[in-house]
Amino acid sequence: MLGFLSARQAGLEDPLCLRRAESTRRVLGLELNKDRDVERIHGSGVNTLDIEPVEGRYMLSGGSDGVIVLYDLENSSRQPCYTCKAVCSIGRDHRDVHKYSVETVQWYPHDTGMFTSSSFDKTLKVWDTNTLQVRSHSVIHAGVQWHNHGSLQPQTPGLK
Numbered sequence: 001m002l003g004f005l006s007a008r009q010a011g012l013e014d015p016l017c018l019r020r021a022e023s024t025r026r027v028l029g030l031e032l033n034k035d036r037d038v039e040r041i042h043g044s045g046v047n048t049l050d051i052e053p054v055e056g057r058y059m060l061s062g063g064s065d066g067v068i069v070l071y072d073l074e075n076s077s078r079q080p081c082y083t084c085k086a087v088c089s090i091g092r093d094h095r096d097v098h099k100y101s102v103e104t105v106q107w108y109p110h111d112t113g114m115f116t117s118s119s120f121d122k123t124l125k126v127w128d129t130n131t132l133q134v135r136s137h138s139v140i141h142a143g144v145q146w147h148n149h150g151s152l153q154p155q156t157p158g159l160k
Contacts, residue, residue, distance in 0.1 A: 036082060036083075037081075038059075045063060046063050054112050058072060059071045059073055060105040061105065066099060068102055096133070100119050100121040101120045115127050
């Protein structure tokens with residue numbers, strides 16, 4: 001690492017090279033937390049996760065079974081080893097469940113009372129976190145593999 005920094009400082013290395021090397025080092029250093037587990041709700045693979053950005057307390061997961069689960073990451077037991085519990089889920093029996101695999105779940109950037117999900121069923125849904133009801137539903141004819149609303153700006157009523 002020091003060699004990369006020295007070469008970069010001397011102008012011998014491209015900044016992108018250092019960035020890639022550091023990203024690779026960090027990825028290779030990842031490991032699972034041995035003290036924390038997550039309650040298993042999905043019947044098959046998990047495709048997407050998103051932790052709410054305000055408190056970092058709640059996590060959404062979307063699975064290949066079409067199910068969306070909301071977890072509480074807080075250690076309320078105060079035990080060193082604990083399992084994060086599912087607060088609620090949008091399961092197969094929910095009327096608005098995705099028909100196919102959920103590819104992306106994401107907290108709404110300006111209001112954690114909402115989140116979005118997209119699926120191979122060609123839909124993008126905006127959910128009310130408190131009621132687990134769909135607030136908005138869009139059909140995307142080409143299908144949805146990923147969505148991002150991080151660049152959306154809140155709208156001020158009366159302004160265009």
